[in-house]
Amino acid sequence: MNRLRDGAIVLGLAGVLLMASADTKDVEAKISYESESIDRATEDGTVGVLRGIGNETLCALAENSMNSGRMRQAYTEAQADWSEEEATETEPVAEAAAVHPELTALQNSNYQLTAEDYDALLRIVEAEASGEDETGRLLVANVVLNRVENEAFPDTVYEVVYQQQAGKAQFSPVGSGKIDRVTVSDETRAAVERALAGEDASGGALYFVNPSLADAGNLQWFRSHLTLVQAYHGHEFYL
Known part of the structure; x- marks a missing residue:
């Protein structure tokens, strides 16, 4: 055992x-x-x-x-x-x-934008408001986006920026080619991101003009046919 x-x-x-x-x-x-x-x-x-x-x-x-x-x-x-x-x-x-900060901007956007739209928006804001502060740049971005939302204008940012009437560009930097020569600044990027996030400081404006640079006839048309919303630094904004 x-x-x-x-x-x-x-x-x-x-x-x-x-x-x-x-x-x-x-x-x-x-x-x-x-x-x-x-x-x-x-x-x-x-x-x-x-x-x-x-x-x-x-x-x-x-x-x-x-x-x-x-x-x-x-x-x-x-x-x-x-x-x-x-x-x-x-x-x-x-x-x-x-390398592509637009990825973040587009993700945070309240608008349906393509990369082409985003690039066009950055360039037109830089070309039109390079001498303005961030608020002045925001206002220009607001006008472009307000047009996209308005039935009287094209449905995309790119089409709004490059729209022509009677063979004439709606934004002078497009007609002069300046839009293709600008270098987009960080200040413009910040302003555009604010606009894409839904901030509208323009009061819904659909037009703007720089009185010091505008043709006298064009300036008279703005003031006779449109409603002035506000003036900010070098631009007047209209409905």
């Missing part, structure tokens, strides 16, 4: 070690099978079986330990690869946002 008790202790210890392993299902099944055989064996036969189980258990445990080590190494390598891929995927997004 002492041999049976000693064998049972060996079997118990082997079971504890196997349960601590990463994948012990096959070995546990083997122990269960051999344990059933023990119940049907004699005492002398039991000791032999236990010794066999002990040897098989140690071999299986060693092999399982090696497999677990390989699995941990593979998992660690996979994590490193995944982290590297994730960094590779996210870095271009951050770089794109830095």
